[in-house]
Amino acid sequence: MKQITKGKPVKIEDVEALLKDKVRMRDRDRVEQMINRLAEGGKEKLQMISDFDRTLTKQHMDGKPMLSSFCVFSQCSQLPNGYKEKDAALWRYYRPD
Numbered sequence: 228m229k230q231i232t233k234g235k236p237v238k239i240e241d242v243e244a245l246l247k248d249k250v251r252m253r254d255r256d257r258v259e260q261m262i263n264r265l266a267e268g269g270k271e272k273l274q275m276i277s278d279f280d281r282t283l284t285k286q287h288m289d290g291k292p293m294l295s296s297f298c299v300f301s302q303c304s305q306l307p308n309g310y311k312e313k314d315a316a317l318w319r320y321y322r323p324d
Contacts, residue, residue: 237262 252258301314
């Protein structure tokens with residue numbers, strides 16, 4: 228894979244994983260734009276949340292439960308209501324009481 232660096236545009240062809248037969252993209256240009264926006268922000272601004280099932284992070288701190296990665300998104304004030312509504316519907320479907 229080509230080194231992704233701030234200020235240098237990246238093309239889909241530069242990311243070997245995106246060239247595999249099983250990878251499907253509806254809008255290659257949009258994917259390219261998203262990759263470049265991530266690179267433009269630089270590593271200092273990149274936040275990655277990957278521990279959706281709490282196997283890597285603490286489940287409690289000082290006796291209080293910590294948020295899972297899904298909860299971080301559901302409580303984010305910057306996401307549109309449509310996301311939150313879909314998130315709640317999926318939660319009810321997959322995690323019924």
